[in-house]
Amino acid sequence: xxxxxxxxxxxxxxxxxxxxxxxxxxxxxxxxxxxxxxxxxxxxxxxxxxxxxxxxxxxxxxxxxxxxxxxxxxxxxxxxxxxxxxxxxxxxxxxxxxxxxxxxxxxxxxxxxxxxxxxxxxxxxxxxxxxxxxxxxxxxxxxxxxxxxxxxxxxxxxxxxxxxxxxxxxxxxxxxxxxxxxxxxxxxxxxxxxxxxxxxxxxxxxxxxxxxxxxxxxxxxxxxxxxxxxxxxxxxxxxxxxxxxxxxxxxxxxxxxxxxxxxxxxxxxxxxxxxxxxxxxxxxxxxxxxxxxxxxxxxxxxxxxxxxxxxxxxxxxxxxxxxxxxxxxxxxxxxxxxxxxxxxxxxxxxxxxxxxxxxxxxxxxxxxxxxxxxxxxxxxxxxxxxxxxxxxxxxxxxxxxxxxxxxxxxxxxxxxxxxxxxxxxxxxxxxxxxxx
Amino acid sequence: xxxxxxxxxxxxxxxxxxxxxxxxxxxxxxxxxxxxxxxxxxxxxxxxxxxxxxxxxxxxxxxxxxxxxxxxxxxxxxxxxxxxxxxxxxxxxxxxxxxxxxxxxxxxxxxxxxxxxxxxxxxxxxxxxxxxxxxxxxxxxxxxxxxxxxxxxxxxxxxxxxxxxxxxxxxxxxxxxxxxxxxxxxxxxxxxxxxxxxxxxxxxxxxxxxxxxxxxxxxxxxxxxxxxxxxxxxxxxxxxxxxxxxxxxxxxxxxxxxxxxxxxxxxxxxxxxxxxxxxxxxxxxxxxxxxxxxxxxxxxxxxxxxxxxxxxxxxxxxxxxxxxxxxxxxxxxxxxxxxxxxxxxxxxxxxxxxxxxxxxxxxxxxxxxxxxxxxxxxxxxxxxxxxxxxxxxxxxxxxxxxxxxxxxxxxxxxxxxxxxxxxxxxxxxxxxxxxx
Numbered sequence: 001x002x003x004x005x006x007x008x009x010x011x012x013x014x015x016x017x018x019x020x021x022x023x024x025x026x027x028x029x030x031x032x033x034x035x036x037x038x039x040x041x042x043x044x045x046x047x048x049x050x051x052x053x054x055x056x057x058x059x060x061x062x063x064x065x066x067x068x069x070x071x072x073x074x075x076x077x078x079x080x081x082x083x084x085x086x087x088x089x090x091x092x093x094x095x096x097x098x099x100x101x102x103x104x105x106x107x108x109x110x111x112x113x114x115x116x117x118x119x120x121x122x123x124x125x126x127x128x129x130x131x132x133x134x135x136x137x138x139x140x141x142x143x144x145x146x147x148x149x150x151x152x153x154x155x156x157x158x159x160x161x162x163x164x165x166x167x168x169x170x171x172x173x174x175x176x177x178x179x180x181x182x183x184x185x186x187x188x189x190x191x192x193x194x195x196x197x198x199x200x201x202x203x204x205x206x207x208x209x210x211x212x213x214x215x216x217x218x219x220x221x222x223x224x225x226x227x228x229x230x231x232x233x234x235x236x237x238x239x240x241x242x243x244x245x246x247x248x249x250x251x252x253x254x255x256x257x258x259x260x261x262x263x264x265x266x267x268x269x270x271x272x273x274x275x276x277x278x279x280x281x282x283x284x285x286x287x288x289x290x291x292x293x294x295x296x297x298x299x300x301x302x303x304x305x306x307x308x309x310x311x312x313x314x315x316x317x318x319x320x321x322x323x324x325x326x327x328x329x330x331x332x333x334x335x336x337x338x339x340x341x342x343x344x345x346x347x348x349x350x351x352x353x354x355x356x357x358x359x360x361x362x363x364x365x366x367x368x369x370x371x372x373x374x375x376x377x378x379x380x381x382x383x384x385x386x387x388x389x390x391x392x393x394x395x396x397x398x399x400x401x402x403x404x405x406x407x408x409x410x411x412x413x414x415x416x417x418x419x420x421x422x423x424x425x426x427x428x429x430x431x432x433x434x435x436x
Numbered sequence: 437x438x439x440x441x442x443x444x445x446x447x448x449x450x451x452x453x454x455x456x457x458x459x460x461x462x463x464x465x466x467x468x469x470x471x472x473x474x475x476x477x478x479x480x481x482x483x484x485x486x487x488x489x490x491x492x493x494x495x496x497x498x499x500x501x502x503x504x505x506x507x508x509x510x511x512x513x514x515x516x517x518x519x520x521x522x523x524x525x526x527x528x529x530x531x532x533x534x535x536x537x538x539x540x541x542x543x544x545x546x547x548x549x550x551x552x553x554x555x556x557x558x559x560x561x562x563x564x565x566x567x568x569x570x571x572x573x574x575x576x577x578x579x580x581x582x583x584x585x586x587x588x589x590x591x592x593x594x595x596x597x598x599x600x601x602x603x604x605x606x607x608x609x610x611x612x613x614x615x616x617x618x619x620x621x622x623x624x625x626x627x628x629x630x631x632x633x634x635x636x637x638x639x640x641x642x643x644x645x646x647x648x649x650x651x652x653x654x655x656x657x658x659x660x661x662x663x664x665x666x667x668x669x670x671x672x673x674x675x676x677x678x679x680x681x682x683x684x685x686x687x688x689x690x691x692x693x694x695x696x697x698x699x700x701x702x703x704x705x706x707x708x709x710x711x712x713x714x715x716x717x718x719x720x721x722x723x724x725x726x727x728x729x730x731x732x733x734x735x736x737x738x739x740x741x742x743x744x745x746x747x748x749x750x751x752x753x754x755x756x757x758x759x760x761x762x763x764x765x766x767x768x769x770x771x772x773x774x775x776x777x778x779x780x781x782x783x784x785x786x787x788x789x790x791x792x793x794x795x796x797x798x799x800x801x802x803x804x805x806x807x808x809x810x811x812x813x814x815x816x817x818x819x820x821x822x823x824x825x826x827x828x829x830x831x832x833x834x835x836x837x838x839x840x841x842x843x844x845x846x847x848x849x850x851x852x853x854x855x856x857x858x859x860x861x862x863x864x865x866x867x868x869x870x871x872x
Contacts, residue, residue: 299731
């Protein structure tokens with residue numbers, strides 16, 4: 001039997017879940033029986049003294065520094081997040097733990113997305129482990145799956161943010177954006193300040209971590225667009241397309257001829273695709289391997305118990321690695337993929353214009369798209385059937401074109417209109433998912 | 437660097453995929469770089485001499501016995517299946533390999549379902565590994581996920597057979613059963629003799645393997661029903677239910693108050709459930725954990741490359757374990773779950789009767805169900821709107837009742853009709869999926 005002595009930094013939602021699991025006799029017995037590893041809560045620390053009261057007195061620690069220095073701690077489990085937006089404490093704790101020869105487990109997607117390269121290379125140098133299953137999509141074991149994959153990965157994409165998926169699902173049920181957001185907050189699926197979720201930052205951090213693992217690239221130049229430009233009208237129009245769709249916030253890392261597309265954006269996903277059926281706060285990771293083909297993993301992406309369970313799996317994994325004295329991190333490939341300018345990637349597009357319904361408006365838009373930018377229109381509709389002279393929506397589906405070209409065409413339409421009668425007031429362009 | 441010297445038994449579809457992967461420089465380099473393990477094809481054997489010609493001369497072996505005895509082989513990869521329905525050779529080879537202190541990797545679901553207990557306990561005794569990821573749902577890493585899970589598993593279920601899922605999908609697109617089966621055969625999704633798939637035997641074998649891993653039970657008493665009783669009419673009616681459904685062949689291992697439901701049967705799955713969107717030959721595993729909640733994994737369940745990739749993952753896993761001298765099998769729990777009589781499990785039901793449309797026929801059926809067996813009817817319809825005196829279908833949805841009770845009610849309806857006017861000619865009862 002191998003004891004794994006855990007030092008727990010941070011007793012927030014996930015941290016309290018982990019301490020409860022570590023103190024739960026049934027949980028521990030099951031792990032001991034199955035894996036011959038006994039995880040124990042050796043030390044815990046939180047800046048909030050009240051939270052420490054839930055910890056048995058003998059395990060309470062006075063400071064993070066003491067916890068790191070304590071020879072009774074084998075594994076430092078860092079769950080402090082980024083207090084006040086500050087990446088430094090968590091990064092320092094992880095590096096400090098490795099410095100002292102201790103294993104690390106973390107759920108810190110922000111810090112790993114930013115400083116993971118450094119943390120991982122320190123761990124590899126010292127043959128130490130970093131467990132970070134809980135940093136991406138909560139309960140879904142995607143980190144472990146990618147760590148153990150032997151196939152060449154073609155793409156890693158999916159729905160990595162539960163808050164926005166909940167809001168999009170509810171907008172598809174005819175709720176307004178703000179009502180859906182408030183509901184998500186009431187249900188605990190959105191934070192008081194939901195900016196990081198709504199603007200795609202949270203999804204981009206997770207994508208950066210997965211892209212590093214699957215493709216060995218730094219993902220700092222990651223392009224991202226959130227869901228603030230989506231309204232329930234788009235979800236309604238999506239359903240009426242000839243290939244009916246729904247809108248999802250998709251994080252996408254995908255190879256194109258040796259270069260990597262890397263971005264987060266709202267995407268029209270055909271209803272026939274499995275990702276379209278991933279509803280509410282559920283997360284999904286879509287992986288395509290050269291040999292194994294497409295796979296989808298779905299599950300709870302957040303929440304105390306699902307995330308704490310991922311941390312517990314990591315603690316056991318690290319415990320088993322400790323016996324071998326080897327890191328649990330796969331080595332890096334030498335090959336470095338180039339990250340594609342997102343403007344260079346071709347997609348079919350869903351376009352939506354707000355326009356005054358006067359004769360010729362569609363022709364003017366079509367003229368700019370087709371004649372000037374060689375973008376072929378597959379369908380064009382005015383779904384509202386509004387009377388002439390009234391504001392109306394125009395919905396257009398195009399053949400595949402580069403995003404950069406599409407943006408230029410939309411800018412041109414805007415420019416023409418500014419000079420003229422302003423009959424076209426606004427526009428949006430969402431990629432249409434082509435399957436992978 | 438650790439060399440893992442593979443002895444490959446069987447060069448059929450999967451075996452040739454594995455030998456190609458082992459001889460593929462790119463594949464090997466990637467593995468070497470990432471994991472510090474170098475898998476090499478040391479020996480190969482097949483009863484078909486022609487297949488051996490694809491193997492480099494120095495690796496060709498004259499017999500299985502020689503391969504097992506060869507000190508140049510670390511891992512025996514058994515991919516011979518059950519030639520002529522005979523479980524003995526594969527079972528003997530696996531036990532023989534373990535006897536000689538060699539690691540084992542296999543894709544043999546039939547032999548593991550039947551003799552896995554023995555094989556695993558021998559491996560544990562000698563601290564050897566058994567890799568069997570490829571035995572269940574091809575590319576989906578469900579064995580590894582369950583092996584590494586620390587949570588209490590509540591249920592493991594899903595769509596484990598691609599042939600039947602393909603046929604059901606096509607029947608939902610209005611193809612007749614036989615046409616769908618022939619199409620599946622033409623596309624290579626069904627074997628020339630599809631009995632094992634159609635009657636649920638293949639799915640039951642996979643379920644037995646997963647149930648042993650998740651719940652530590654022997655699954656020989658597994659009740660199974662295939663899709664031979666499903667026709668395209670059921671798929672059509674499924675869509676018209678007030679909660680629209682589709683028919684899937686579901687393998688189910690689920691805890692109910694400390695006892696385990698264990699069976700394979702055609703089930704009405706609500707279209708809103710993610711399993712309903714798993715189409716064609718795709719497989720899906722649905723796992724519910726006490727803490728992590730529901731998760732679904734989907735991917736290719738068969739085929740040369742996806743399955744060979746699963747074998748390759750196992751070879752690498754075994755290679756890494758070899759360094760530690762420990763088995764990769766989790767220990768068994770002491771706790772033994774009791775397997776529930778499937779008649780004891782409650783479900784809501786979809787019932788379909790073929791009947792002559794005469795006044796009172798519905799009342800007679802309803803009478804037996806409600807008055808004699810206390811089965812509440814939620815809805816009853818004659819979807820065809822047939823004229824009186826003509827044969828017609830009656831579709832009934834019930835509240836949850838025990839399957840045993842429902843079977844008795846159907847037998848009673850049959851018995852009454854035999855004595856009387858034979859206006860009710862046939863009946864079927866499919867469980868309606870309640871979410872997990």
